Amino acid sequence: MKQTHTTSGANAERSRAHNRRVVMGKIHSAHEIGRAEIARASGLTTQTVSNIIAELETEGYLREAGRRVQGRGLPAVQYSINASGGYALGIEVRPTALFAAILDLGGTNVATWRLPLSKATPDETLCTLEHLMLDVKRTVQPERIIGAGIAMPGPFGRTGLSGSAHDLPGWEDKDLTKLFSEALELPVQIENDANAAAMAERVTGVAKGLSTYAYLYFGTGLGLGLVSQGQLIAGAFGNAGEIGQLPVNLDGTIAQLESVASRSSIQRHMNNAGIDVSEMDTLDTLHAAQSPALSSWTEQAAKALGQAVAIIENLFDPQAVILGGAMPSGLLKDITSKIPLNVASVSHRPDAPHDRVILGQCGRLTATNGAASLVLNRVYTPVFGPAA
Amino acid sequence: MKQTHTTSGANAERSRAHNRRVVMGKIHSAHEIGRAEIARASGLTTQTVSNIIAELETEGYLREAGRRVQGRGLPAVQYSINASGGYALGIEVRPTALFAAILDLGGTNVATWRLPLSKATPDETLCTLEHLMLDVKRTVQPERIIGAGIAMPGPFGRTGLSGSAHDLPGWEDKDLTKLFSEALELPVQIENDANAAAMAERVTGVAKGLSTYAYLYFGTGLGLGLVSQGQLIAGAFGNAGEIGQLPVNLDGTIAQLESVASRSSIQRHMNNAGIDVSEMDTLDTLHAAQSPALSSWTEQAAKALGQAVAIIENLFDPQAVILGGAMPSGLLKDITSKIPLNVASVSHRPDAPHDRVILGQCGRLTATNGAASLVLNRVYTPVFGPAA
DNA sequence: TTGATTATTCAAGTCAATTGAATTAAACTC
DNA sequence: GAGTTTAATTCAATTGACTTGAATAATCAA
Known part of the structure; x- marks a missing residue:
């Protein structure tokens, strides 16, 4: 999991990416909100928020939700997340089966799979995944898939799984990120099942606030x-x-x-x-x-x-x-x-x-949905590169 | 300690502040390093690093440390922290005494005080601090003092100290940050003694790497x-x-x-x-x-x-x-x-x-030095506003 | 109806990054 | 030791993204 981050510096492009997340995050947590209010809450100018919202709207991530009269002044145009604007794929690898789910931007589950595995070796798992992807791409527009989250039982070594306690043999010394991102042709994030589940509650469940x-x-x-x-x-x-x-x-x-x-x-x-x-x-x-x-x-x-x-x-x-x-x-x-x-x-x-x-x-499929939530959380929560 | 962050958005100015920290951080941890290497390690261009370094050097935070020949090509000009370019004040409030220390940018202790307190009430403490500040300003150039860190035994309530376990009565329901920053006329950071001490080891001690x-x-x-x-x-x-x-x-x-x-x-x-x-x-x-x-x-x-x-x-x-x-x-x-x-x-x-x-x-005064290290860590470690 | 208030947009300006070409100094090659 | 390669650095121009200030729009209050 540890890696050398060579992108800790900020520039205009990364600022924009950051601010887009800030805006998406405010809209996600407020459900419906106007530009001026986002500006006040984020420290950005209304102009900037306006530009970002225009961009996000044409990309399909947002949609107008009417105006809200809240006293004097021009009623603010409200925006909310356009749930069908993007999808996150969640994969959970267990010893005997592979679970998969698609969540839309709003966090709603739009599809679920359960594919049996005999041994959950890397080969078998990746092969199963390739078949799954065909199905996934028929379910939602492929270009609308933002990324994939993978939940596996830990513990992880520097690469792959390690230790004697885990129940997935054959994954030791594998570069999990590389393996999965190449198989899925998507950006991936890998976490153990508990971490993934924790994210499910933040994106759609009781931890939303x-x-x-x-x-x-x-x-x-x-x-x-x-x-x-x-x-x-x-x-x-x-x-x-x-x-x-x-x-x-x-x-x-x-x-x-x-x-x-x-x-x-x-x-x-x-x-x-x-x-x-x-x-x-x-x-x-x-x-x-x-x-x-x-x-x-x-x-x-x-x-x-x-x-x-x-x-x-x-x-x-x-x-x-x-x-x-x-x-x-x-x-x-x-x-x-x-x-x-x-x-x-x-x-x-x-x-x-x-x-x-x-x-x-978040129910019984928390970890699977949570894997997808890892992706959604990245859309809604600004991050900056950690310290060296 | 919890507060509404209204500055989570990024802009050019905040990018620069971020990148200055990235550069300072690399120099701090490498001890001596050239611009090109910083650029590679940070994902910034050499031009940007050059500009930032020029800025930091004229402000007195850095100094040239000769050229280093490392094979082919133009030998890189090395830079290192100019220890006397800035100072951090650390204050530790204990029930019977107030400890204070000044660390220079390099993390070296340049002065230490021990001022007895009879009861460590807010009034007594702040009054003692005002006297201390006169001394502090005689010890180092006042305009070179970057900020102050305060270490107190926790636990903290939403403001002030709370709970039955702590040993500093009279601080409940106080806005600590406001109190101290006004008394010291400096930006302050407040942490419990253990947290402050932890930072001491990162800035100057065994946790440097x-x-x-x-x-x-x-x-x-x-x-x-x-x-x-x-x-x-x-x-x-x-x-x-x-x-x-x-x-x-x-x-x-x-x-x-x-x-x-x-x-x-x-x-x-x-x-x-x-x-x-x-x-x-x-x-x-x-x-x-x-x-x-x-x-x-x-x-x-x-x-x-x-x-x-x-x-x-x-x-x-x-x-x-x-x-x-x-x-x-x-x-x-x-x-x-x-x-x-x-x-x-x-x-x-x-x-x-x-x-x-x-x-x-970091020895017996870890918490006091640690309080100052909170300030230094902020110089060396980029931060971005947390999620809403 | 008029003025105050708030949201939004328009147009210009600024800051700080990037890009690409030019310069400098060392090491390697023959 | 002259020419070539390599690497660091600077110069000048460009670009991206945020800010500023003025203008416009829609609502409330008197």
Whole structure:
């Protein structure tokens, strides 16, 4: 993930790109907004905003949304995102399947694929992707596809995946960015699934108004995505957020967070109680029926997550911690409400406009949609090259 | 700490400011470097770099450092930072004293003050500062002072300090930035002591080549500074890095990190052994004499810190974790070497160019010098306005 | 109806980047 | 050691994008 950035300098062209993002970002978060207001909020002149909006409109990214009368003076022409003006492709690579989704500029899912993989080796995956692309190009206008985001389970080495813990063999020492961008013929961004999922909530979900938050992702294990000022914190090597091994204290016993709060931990727990939950729907049913075995799991998980949340709040001071991932939403909601919060924390702000722990709303395909959201976030959030 | 940024847009002027920082940053980290090389490293043209360097040189921030023959072609004129071209003021407010330091552009300490405070109320502090400023202006040319950094123990509320844990009463609900910038008549930056200390290592210490790292700070308690891509991670309300309450597991007993690894924990531990260590020098002597009581503390502290390091590495994936603060350096070195590292971590990189845990080198006044380093870091690291 | 207010556009001006050709000084080649 | 190659730097012209200030348009208030 680490690379030498040789483009830290600014020039007119890069200023324009930056300002286009600023404008798109304001429109995205305000939903409908006029030029003058964007100018005030961004520090640009109305003239500049006008020019940029004209450009964005002819390119199809924006559309007029009537005038709004708001007191005296000429009513401002409102602009909003033209959802069909661009599309982002999201790819999630899992050990047994490849998920894909297309989101439009507004963040709405317009297509979803699930392609089985036997081993998820690079060859098989890339080959499957080439077939997928044919389909993708039939679904939306190819020239309207802005880019692709790829979500894979980490951890990442300097290139490719590394370490002994990940479940995708054969990807070590590969230049992932090169591999995918060549196969897809699109600019790509690669993140682990938790990070991608975190972005989904920012672009379309409950984190839309937030710029600094943490996201706990229930995948096979448990992942953490950290977003600071609208950008993912990747860490030096792209592996920030490995929270699974966090030690938690359950009634005097130390356990790893992931072994108590994850999908695989439910399966283990329920199997011990003689119940098979290999199907996700079973879980949903059990939850609706208030299964005692499931609620004893929930209790443990919530307790463990409470400790994780306390640590996250202390170390990162986020606006909120969001919970999401591939779990029945009723169950997730239940967990969310049961997480104990430390009243002595700096995050305890009685006047806060929202809860400290929030339920994510992006559903089971969060990571796939999140992969696409990585692309959308780049449209809406200005970035500048990092320090050397 | 949170505020509405109305200047996220880019223009020619802000581009220039950005590029000046890029150029200063390259020169700072390379020590001596020619224009063409800066151009290559930054993506700017040599012409632009030439213009900026000419500007910076006439302003006194740079100076020529001879030509370097490096093979064929015209030998490049080398430039380096002109240390006396600018000064940064650092202020550290503690409950019983105000520390101040001036660093030159090269990061060298040119003056230090220690002014006793009886209660460190805003009134007393600001009054003391006004007297200090008279002295400061006699020490260096007033117009060469770039700005001031302020280090205070957190946590911060939306304005001022808040919470029950901090030791500076009377600062609640104050607009710190306004208060200090008006008293000093300088642009100011305010951070907690751990964050300031973290910056000291980046500007002058062992973190000079690092852009993403964590810093564990021994103050009265224990603080954490997180630096990502050359910038401090502040969190949503400026309180990121509150690591003191982290639970650690010592032989089955759960303790708070701060109660085992901090200056006050040493005092408690040694008092229990019947030894008084209210003077820091005593500690140094005891360490040199290999006091058994002290080494039993060190062992516990290192064990606890090992757990904290593991969590930091997993959550943040830094290039390194640096240890520093107001402790005898021999003792710190000892702790550093004794911290157990998890071999299974993603941070275990046998080919890394440096250790995973590094001893800081900025000495006892790290936080004060660090406050000044906040200012210097802004000179050397380009920033752009954060997302809305 | 008139004046105040706010949004927007028009036209000119400015800033700071880029581009391409020219100059300088060293190293390599024969 | 004369000529060629290479690299850094400067000179002069150009361009892109933002700003400025004046003009115009549409609404509210009196």
